[in-house]
Amino acid sequence: MKIFSKTILSLLVILSVLAFPADVLYEDGRVLTGNLLGTEGSHLIVEADIGKVLVPIESVSSIVFNPSAKPFSGYELSVNGKIYKGYATEISTTDATVITWFGKIKLNLSQGVDYIGFEKIQFQSFGGTGLFRMELSTNENYVCILLTGDVFIGTQLAGDENYIILTDASGHTYYILENLIEDLYMPYSKVKGYDMVVLRNNRKIFGNIKVISEGKYEVSGYWGKEVVDINDVIFTTYKETKRPDATDLRNTFYDRNGIATLVVDSPIKVDGKEVRKLNIYPKEILDPRTGIVFVLVPGGSFKMGAKSSWGKVDDDELPEKDVYVSSFYISKYPITIKQYLNFLRAAQNVTTSVLVGRYITPVEIDFLGSKMRAGFTSMSSAYNFPITGINYLSAKAFCEWAGYQLPTEAQWEKAARGIDGRRYPSGNSKPEKYNDGKKDYSVNEFSNSDISPYGVVNMYGLPLEFCRDYYDKDAYKRLSSENPVNLSGQYVVARGGVLSDRITDRIVVSPSEARNDITFRVVIDAENIDKVFSQPLNNKMFGITWFVVNETVKKNYNVKSDGLYVAYVEIDSPAYAAGIKVGDVIVSVEKKNVKNADDVLKIISGKKMGDIISVSVDRNGKILELKLKLGIWNF
Template identity: 55%
Template sequence: MRTRISVLSIFLVVLLILLSKGFAVIVVYRDGSTLEGTIEDSNSSYVVVNSTLGKIQIPVSDIQSIVFKDGMIPQSGQEFSLNGKRYRGYVIELSKDYAVVTTWFGKIKLNLKSDSVDYLGFEKVELPSVTSEPFFQVELVLNDYYICSLINGEMIVGGELNTSDDYITVVDSYKNTFFILKGALEYIYIPYKQAKGYDMVVLDTGRKLYGVVKKISDTQYEISGHWGKVIVNENNIVFSTYKEAKEQSSEIVQYIQLEKAIYDKDGVATIVTDVPVKVEGKEVRKINIYPKEIVDPRTGITFVLVPGGVFKMGADASWKNVEEDELPQREVYVSAFYISKYPVTVKQYLDFLKASQTGSSIIAGKQINPVEIDFLGQKVRASYSAPANLLNVPITGINYASAKAYCNWAGYQLPTEAQWEKAARGTDGRRYPWGNESQTKYNDGRKDYPVDEFENVDISPYGVVNTYGYPIELCRDYYAKDAYKKLPKENPLNTTGTYVVGRAGVLAGRITDRIPLTPSEPRNDVTFRVVMDAEEAFNIVKKPLNNKLLGITWFVVNENVKKQYSVKSEGLYVAFVETGSPAQLAGIKTGDVIVKIDGKNIKSYDDALKALSGKRQGDISTLTIDRGGKAIEIKVRLGVWLF
């Protein structure tokens, strides 16, 4: 979609230039003949070309294509090309200042002052129809752009977004306006800074929306935002932050009003009381207030809170077939923490593999495949992919080092055994996450189930899902048979040993089972989930991920590259651009040659590393690229990926 939009933009730019100062073009007539010259004027009826034969007024109905760049050859008049990429579509309106192009996903009003069009087509073509019923989801992103992801995977990025009855309207940095049919959209990503007052609502169809929630009747809610509005029935809502936020804030406000709280700063308030405040009969001087559930906007992981306090850890000695390493049962204190509601998914791990600066020693996992490109006759690994139907299942086929690498990338940790067990069973020493009565519905490991498949059955008192069933989950601790006898009773952690600890209940029929695992061994029945200290969680989710700054595979331009790929400039040849990478979001394309970074000439990998040295996530760098013999400057927001 960005390419089609660029084409429209180019077309408009061309028209504008033609009208104002003339633009060198080749006009291809419908009979195959051509005319070279500059455009003097244009509208939806005719184009005036100043050629060696003089000024010629050409009816638009006689034009197949207008070519703006040398070497660009249209295959027909039913397509246009932007920045080297062809699209099906054609011009439907033309003036001095703008051009309108129609595409399968809608139409684009192009600002003719930009310079990105290779050629434009003027012959009508039948385009695929798009359903009028919108099913798109709404997500939040950390960057400052609105991003529309289409049902075919293409993306349109802009700094402004509006809505009408049929279209989502996006205005990009070139002042091109994209009118996207709502039925062509799969996701709309809104900057979190522009989503103040929004709540998240998840429907029983799986559709997720962020917006302002308003109750309009006893059974219906209106959800509205930059993207428009919808009315949903209460019984179709499976999860909403709106209700929880309303209940929590109501209780807190009543308490604060009662006790005459005084706001301090940075989200801190002081409550002055005439008598000591007691909880469970004990006097307290500090009350921590944490949301029950939070979502890390960087990774998309949902976390639930496990409050600090004492719980019964270990097996009840009266249970049958209890192993020695599960005894003795004892009371253990664990500080408050957030734990991921579900195991890390294939999608979340795939994002890590694509974006992180982690080395190649990290194991990709069972469900993930390498993406290879053919470069100069050699197969080169450039990225990773996974089947769409497996993106929401737990990542498996990894090992302890790979799980730790994921945690290091995001600032998380693997749960300690004590954290894992408290999150899985609560405080009362129960045998299963749901209680003491056995049941038969849980992840039996016979296939890859989505992480939320068993959230109504295999769920702990804190809302942690699928700790009893497969896969086995890695913990931070190293395994010791006598750990429960020797470790302290406050935040215990065993840091040495030969094996690490895996936890699940399904193998032994109880949640207290401990499984020694070889740290280096990848297993198809092993996954992991992650934790954050409650006090540090909101600082962690604000920190940049350890991402690659650009997200491209490049090679030094040598004689072979020049010959094989018709490259003339010295620099780094872009052989692959990662989906969702800073480079892709900025508009860099395969086949570009990077010749300068922030004004510094680039002829080797070392040159690029030096130019990017000291840069941090979110910094803006200007890349000068050779695209088909033309120098173009592109600004890239380094390290900011779209997941």
């Protein structure tokens, strides 16, 4: 059913002389190719080969701006390869407004919009409360996580009565319904001057606080405002509601670079021990570069190794002893197929020795009669499965790309079982539900059953997980009791609990062996979290498969310009985001003519990830000037 009433259609007017190449898909299957010039009343204006055509909007299923992206239906849209259910209500030649399941989006049509649907659908309703948690992050992006697990990242944030309004780096504005939001991460630099409130349900709120009635406080910020009951407040930095026994944070003196000094009248003690240095880390944090969620495992000693009282245990799990591990972050879930796919597509260190894994397929292109691998793809239904079918060496390559590490056995075991020597992540009783390997499960399938004391999910069930350590039968007997790790040997260690019915089990694996029952997760030392998150990913600068234009290329592909012929553009790459397409010829970079890849490398020598360069392409005889952000992939 079409949604364009006379009221809505009156909003669709010609607003610009800009034109976008587009395919207009009719409901009856017809396709009109041309340039979208604008709208007039209830019609789209399309400049086609036959001249200007007025297309009744009520007959349109979708408008496709990226010919390599094809919609599955008329009630969806795609932005930089990410697909949402939704439909347009307003459109001009500069922007469009679409209704989605989570609210609405105002799209900047010049920035990565693949296609927009026009058919109205009913969305499933969600029963969230709108009482989302606020956390602080160490980068300059806002991160909004929904109850469904969907993640939105933006550079600007605002709010009104019903929505959190997030604008991303491409100028797309997302109006996200507050009742669908679970967590909102805000940069430390954006909450200066705000007070913090912690409620009984451990929910944090940052904002300006004022009394509005007896026992009621209004907390407000650029994110919106909320009224809280003072009886629900267990801690706050606001002086009017300070608890008598709370540490007075007003005696905190800010130094620089995130360092502050807390002055107290008497020493702070925890469990009878005097605190000399206090490290403050978020319990859960998201790496905006990769979308991986990390949880904190605090430093301290724990019981490592099996208990003899469990009955039959392997000698290599003994003895049980106290082991100290420094604070670290570990990925909440195993690395997913989508996260590993992002690595394969983007990383500079992907070679033929890096295994592709299950459900991921190399993309082959045929250029001048020769087939070659140009990229990677996978079905979206498998995106959230843990990556398997790889080996230890491939997992290490993923870590090198992003600045992570595989967990040591000590880190893995502490993250899995806490400090009390339990047999299973959830306690001393076997989880009722876990990954039994009988089918593929999403990584968050067992978030309420197979979960450790620190909130790490799926460490008991399959798949098994690679650790950093090489295998030594006597490792527990000979290694240090402080941050132990064994970095030499012939075989490596995989960990899991389901094969032996205990979380201390150690599995011996060849580093080069690919197994469909092993995955991995990653760790970061807590003190290095800021450094790692601020470090650019080791990405390819362009994400293009190109070839030097010679006489053969000119003859076979109807090319007239000299330069680099674009044979393949990887999805989500810098070239993809810039609008470079297969068949384009790159004729100049930074206004300098290029004849081969070496010319390009010389021009960008000295530039860094994130720098914006100009690229001129010949597209069917028309020279287009595009802007490309080096090394920045839109995952």
